[in-house]
Amino acid sequence: MNAASLINHLLNQTKTKTKTPQPASAKFLTNKIVAYLNSGRLHEAVSVLFASPEPFPYTLYARLFQICSSRKAIVEARKVESHLVTFSPTPPVFLLNRAIEAYSKCGCLVDARELFEEMPERDGGSWNAIITAHSQSGHAEEALCFFLQMNRSGVFANAITFASVLGSCAVVLALSLSRQIHGLVVKYGFGANVILETSLVDVYGKCGDMSDACRKFDEIHNPNAVSWNVIVRRYLEMDDGKAAVLRFFQMFPAAVRPLNFTFSNALIACSNICALKEGMQIHAVSIKMHFDVEKVVSCSLIHMYVKCGKLEDAHAIFEQPNEKDLISWTSIISGYAMSGKTREARELFNNMPERNVISWNAMLAGYTRFSLWEEALYFVLLMRSTTKEMDRVTLGLILNVCSGLSDVEMGKQVHGYIYRHGLSSNLVVGNALLDMYGKCGNLRSARVWFNQMSQWRDNVSWNALLTSYARHQMSEQAMTIFSEMQWETRPSKFTFGTLLAACANMFALEQGKQIHGFMIRNGYEIDTVVRGALVDMYSKCRCPEYALKVFKEGGLLDVILCNSIILGCCHNRRGREVLELFGLMEEEGIKPDHVTFQGLLLACIHEGLVKLGTRFFHSMSDEYGIIPRIEHYESMIELYSRYEHMDELEGFVNKMPMEPTVSMLNRVFDACRQYGHLRLGKWAAERLNGSNPSNPFQFDT
Template sequence: MGVSAASILNHILYSRTHKPQTQPTSAKALTNTIFTHLKAGRLQKAVSILFAAPVLFPYSLYASLFQICVSNHAIVEARKVESHLVTFSPTPPVFLLNRAIETYGKCGCLVDARELFEEMPQRDGGSWNVMITSYTQGGYPEKALSLFSDMNRSGVYASEVTFASVLGSCGATLALCLSRQVHGLIVKYGFVGNVILESSLVDVYGKCQVIKDGQRMFDEIKNPTAVSWNVIVRRYLEMDDGTKAVFMFFKMFQTAVRPFNFTFSNALIACSSISALKEGKQIHGAAIKIGLEDDEVVSSPLMDMYIKCGKLENAHRVFEQLSSKDLISWTSIVSGYAISGKTREARELFDQMPERNVISWNAMLAGYARSLQWEEALDLVFLLRNATKDIDYVTIGLILNVCAGLLDVEMGKQVHGFIYRNGFLSNLVVGNALLDMYGKCGNLRSARVWFYLIISQWRDSVSWNALLTSYARHGLSEQAMTIFSEMQWETRPSKFTFGTLLAACANTFSLEHGKQIHGFMIRNGYEMDVVIRGALVDMYSKCRCLEYALVVFLESASRDVILWNSIIFGCSHNRKGRVILELFGLMEEEGVKADHVTFQGILLACIYEGLVELGTQYFYSMSNKYYVMPRLEHYECMIELYSRYGHINELEKFIKRMPFELTVPMLTKVFDACRKYECLRLGEWATKRLNELNPSMELKFQIMDRERK
């Protein structure tokens, strides 16, 4: 028979370096010596003795050696064992050659495995199976499926193990059609009832996005194992159906199957995705009963679930109860506080970390960026650069965000140089962050050059949106519309694109451009969700086209408080106070709860219409009826309302009851009202307070007082 290239090489080496012994030691004695070395963990020495001996050993020894080579990932020794076998056995047993192929496959030497497979004069089902499995496990699913086709054409029947490997490759390549054919063969060959194959079918259908078929297959399993349940929960989670994933997890508890820690993890991640706090707490309780609350696979997603559901204190309690806090758990709790805006607490925990990695640094830096704490973020960047060189593309993107937040284009250019020097240039995330930085810093020329010359081959919709936003942010709506036209040749605009364009039109009063965008969205079937409708209402309102704004608002199937606020402020922008009050009545009828923004619009309406008493009623009903605490802007509205219409007594009583000191703009309005309506006592008080707060304005008020006299 033919032998592999590795076998030939080893045989030549053997012939040149070893001469026959004059008094050969018996195979039995050498076998005992080899087993002695193997028991002592001396694989290399054991194989060297075998390789030097010119005798055939028992086949069981070769089988044991192949198995140990797999455990030690010892490819050199495996090649020697195979070389010795084929040299001294003219017709090696098929099962041993299968074992050699398996060894090569598990050691990652698939070329050697395939060569030996092709050279075999006789193959059995195990030969095909071990080669297909080697390709599947080695990350070559296409070759596994191709070999499976050859196997079928050869008339060799597949075993359960073969089908399991083939289904794994089908899942890796999303080969839905072939998966259905394999499903048919499994039924044809009578393997129905094999829980491993049935679970594999559930898995492959889920990966191929036909979860209904996966669920039907799961329902046919008579006795699902923990693997089966884990697969169905995981696939629903990957389909973004967190509700169904949680449902299947709880359904599992009606059986006697004990879940894996990974199943708990998947269920908790599903709870995070749908903010299912109640179910998450129940899963937490189940984990405690089973004894998994201290398992790191469970603890991190458990903390994340509480964080995503707004229960930081629960997450911290889980963290504190861990008997051993590893890097993952530390990073999870730091990230939780950081993304929740509690950066001070996050930093305290960050400083206590016994060790940090790049993910830890990124979590803290992202927290500062999210909270717009740019100076603190910059200090952390300097600390990062002094502490470690271990940074990734996420770190670079965050540092560029800091440059953009500080409007520091010079530092951004230094980071740009670092990107060139350290091989981050081809990363699209970094490229888009660099584009965004130049745009926010007002360096539109560099942004445009970077966009058109550097990342032209691999830019995406995020790149286009970043460039378009840069021009829109600086009031260049004409250029933004030009970019929008170019964008359509390369990628489909997203809702974010339209939101940016409509905001640009609103800020530059470009009604015609706004109408064109609105028409484009209608013609191309874009969903008019509540966010887009809010942007349209804002654009039409600011462009003095309130009728269109009201039509867009009234056509909305669902209206949240943000959309109501958009139309209320749109009417406010057009000084339609009566319309605002009517809209507020409709808002209450729909059961939408008003917030502080809503009441600012209502108070502005009262100012426009001169409704002093009604404005007073609304102000005091904020906390008494609607449980909305008045803010600074509401107090400013009331001072404007009383001052504009000469209600000086009410004004004086109001400012004396305010829970904080008046600001300079507030005192200025009080002074102007007192001068207009000749209220000397309150005017002198306002003047005195203004002089205390801003002495430089004292001369101005003296001049104004003389003019009044």
């Protein structure tokens, strides 16, 4: 027996026990109920109606259902429906439709469905009410089933029905059914309804068909602000930030005022593609239209400036007198933390009026990103003593801390927590555990846990295990894991990067070639990262011709890839190619870094180009703003020493901004003894003796 039937039964019992009705007319009671409703006393109004053994005007029932819907008063709604069906054996269909809507708004879908199934007659409004009820309650598949039943019963849908059905199609990503409904919308003459046209744009976008979404949007005669917001949002969700920003700017020639969420979506799109210029333009428009004071827009502005590397601008928006919420606090803290300014981030974190798990994660992520393991550990202890909130992101970060500290025992404690709280089957957490055991060198536990993950592991799990063995110089075992991996999942480009590094470590040229061929045969993209790994592998395996071929066959170049081939050529004593490659970098406009110059200096050492090496060394700071490192000074000392440029060597070591290391002094001493440079040799010997008096150096000419 459902709730309505139970109330009906109780009402009949009350009616039977009442010997004589109350001496009040229906008109008097109606006025009394209306008076209660006008004063906002719904409970008293329904009590009067429920106690009366007489029917009331249908308009009164309709008003009661409407108020019950808006207040989500389920008990009162049930009483009104019970009274209606008790004293009106054949109530009008529109009133029962209002009852279904009331049950839906109150979150009682079972009551709505039971009433619908008990209705002796139904009209389009009945079907619309039950479809909308299921759609708005998150039961998209049931809503679509009711829509199909409605069509089979010969009832035509209206615009409201189509809107609900299209919303349900978007939830379950029913692209084929959406296209059929699109045809019905046009067939029934609703093709020019801007709400339905917008719903079609929305469903096509959510189903990943942006070409149809864009085509449908362009067909809308006068798209409104919601229409524009939908197309911007769908492009954003499809990771096409450029198109999202473009659509946003197209709103203004169309004379449509954006919604605050449209501003937010456009700013998020700018964040994703680091479009600072466009983001600043949107910021200016938001100020002009007074949207910058709204929380959703100000939070997006902070996020955009953070992502584009403009922390000062983000902080300036944060410091504006607008009300700051938890999202804005977390955004600015994350910006400072992930930019390496953990001290400033921690000060902001300490001043937060409230925190949630995301706030804690943002601060902890900053510590782990920059390998501040001790600070991260103390922060974890503070978090555990302050709050019990932890999610899978927190656990992954804590496991990163365990890896950074090589503390496998703490990692095992985290593993126990994960097991006790039923999170073992979470793939993200499971992969983080696997990575922790591997980085801590506990390969036995890594393998055991990997086997326990057999029901839910993915290619990330395989990559983590494979990388663990490769990282600990167990390259042959890594190759064996790769063979096993192919039975279960498709390797990713990250897998091949690890394998090629393993081949480079054990000089396995033939296996490296096989992996290269495997990628080509199976259609894998040879991107910049993989090209770098191939160049490194071929270079270390003494096959510079193949390394140069891979380098030249690719498209875009970057400094990392160029450094790989430069160091590879140095490794194979092909200094002339290094100089040619540096010329190519300059032609392509690729700015060198300290690794590039280390390769150039090594090439000069191999080729005996002392003057060119000197010019490269000075150009680091003079032309490129790169401060020379200790390895660059060591290379210059080796260059001068090897080719007997003793005067240049003496002048160089005397002008060094740092004290020479023992290895530098040893090289100077050996060169002076070899070439008979007395003054500099004695100087080097004195320095060496000062650092190691128990084993004195003597310079003999």
